[in-house]
Amino acid sequence: MSNVKIKIENLYKIFGHNAKGLTSEVKEGLDKDELLAKHNHVLGLDNINIDIEEQSIQVIMGLSGSGKSTLIRHINRLIEPTEGVVMVDNQDVTKLNKNELLEFRRNRTGMVFQRFGLFPHQNIVDNVQLGLSIKGVDKSESNETAMFWIDKVGLNGFEYKFPNQLSGGMQQRVGLARALANDPDILLMDEAFSALDPLIRSDMQDQLLELQKNLKKTIVFITHDLDEALKLGDRIAILNGGKLVQDGKPEDILLSPADEYVTNFVKDVNRTKVLKIKTIMKDSIQSGSDCPKVAMDSNIESCLPLFLDGESVLSVTDDEKNIVGSVSREEVANILKRY
Numbered sequence: 001m002s003n004v005k006i007k008i009e010n011l012y013k014i015f016g017h018n019a020k021g022l023t024s025e026v027k028e029g030l031d032k033d034e035l036l037a038k039h040n041h042v043l044g045l046d047n048i049n050i051d052i053e054e055q056s057i058q059v060i061m062g063l064s065g066s067g068k069s070t071l072i073r074h075i076n077r078l079i080e081p082t083e084g085v086v087m088v089d090n091q092d093v094t095k096l097n098k099n100e101l102l103e104f105r106r107n108r109t110g111m112v113f114q115r116f117g118l119f120p121h122q123n124i125v126d127n128v129q130l131g132l133s134i135k136g137v138d139k140s141e142s143n144e145t146a147m148f149w150i151d152k153v154g155l156n157g158f159e160y161k162f163p164n165q166l167s168g169g170m171q172q173r174v175g176l177a178r179a180l181a182n183d184p185d186i187l188l189m190d191e192a193f194s195a196l197d198p199l200i201r202s203d204m205q206d207q208l209l210e211l212q213k214n215l216k217k218t219i220v221f222i223t224h225d226l227d228e229a230l231k232l233g234d235r236i237a238i239l240n241g242g243k244l245v246q247d248g249k250p251e252d253i254l255l256s257p258a259d260e261y262v263t264n265f266v267k268d269v270n271r272t273k274v275l276k277i278k279t280i281m282k283d284s285i286q287s288g289s290d291c292p293k294v295a296m297d298s299n300i301e302s303c304l305p306l307f308l309d310g311e312s313v314l315s316v317t318d319d320e321k322n323i324v325g326s327v328s329r330e331e332v333a334n335i336l337k338r339y
């Protein structure tokens with residue numbers, strides 16, 4: 001992996017008064033249900049190891065109660081680990097003293113929550129510049145920054161409205177603008193879009209991807225929605241009962257689910273829409289190459305009509321329309337049949 005921004009190693013979280021005393025049993029294999037039955041403690045995280053690449057979107061998925069929020073809250077140490085290490089830029093967050101931690105949270109991380117967390121009696125500008133004024137940034141400068149981000153998230157004209165005068169989707173944009181105004185390298189988004197209506201939610205996903213093209217933040221994004229995960233994630237990590245059961249690229253998750261739990265997550269996905277030609281193409285180039293061409297970034301769906309028309313092989317092209325490989329009807333049929 002090129003540049004690891006966040007490195008989590010051997011992380012355990014047990015909720016309960018004797019957490020530390022019970023880690024050895026968990027290490028010996030006691031699972032979440034057993035820990036609860038035997039000791040009345042809750043296993044939040046069970047030996048999590050994950051590297052999160054700089055400037056990527058790392059999605060964390062899993063059923064309710066699987067440990068997603070617990071994990072993301074360790075990154076800015078809103079939760080103290082029972083055991084383990086959380087490195088951000090090679091610095092162990094679990095070792096920061098009180099002031100260092102405060103400084104770290106204020107400057108390095110931004111959080112966006114599902115329920116927006118806006119202040120009802122402050123207008124939108126004041127909500128957005130909150131972090132800056134806490135940091136003591138000069139009023140006119142923080143005002144200017146707030147205006148910039150309000151514009152960026154498409155809320156021009158709403159600067160002096162109050163949160164309850166805005167729809168849910170717009171309030172979430174305020175939450176996002178507030179996090180971005182602080183210019184953290186890391187954005188932590190816990191089910192940030194989950195409360196939104198489907199269309200607005202899809203807009204927000206598009207907007208986040210659009211912003212990310214320039215911002216290049218390291219984003220940890222929690223969702224329990226697979227479509228959202230596939231759309232946003234450079235990688236997707238899947239939690240079950242506090243354990244990390246798989247972490248991979250979207251196509252790894254779709255094509256090689258690690259266990260039955262992951263299989264259940266992905267079984268209803270329309271693979272023809274999600275999988276890109278480049279993930280299934282072969283490097284071999286067709287001789288003659290007079291067969292129809294498809295772009296490597298298009299999805300499988302776009303080439304199905306050509307196969308139905310009787311073609312057996314298609315040439316695959318890159319952005320500059322150079323032929324870089326091929327894809328055969330047989331391979332595509334195999335991928336689709338397998339699931």
Ligand SMILES: Nc1ncnc2c1ncn2[C@@H]1O[C@H](COP(=O)(O)OP(=O)(O)O)[C@@H](O)[C@H]1O
Nearest residue numbers: 015042043044063064065066067068069070071
């Ligand atoms: N403060 C707490 N005290 C006791 N148990 C907790 C606490 N916070 C979370 N848990 C438990 O830890 C597990 C993981 O919770 P959470 O991380 O919130 O799951 P998710 O975000 O995936 O829904 C759940 O079983 C939850 O009940």
Ligand SMILES: [Mg+2]
Nearest residue numbers: 068069070190
């Ligand atoms: Mg949660």
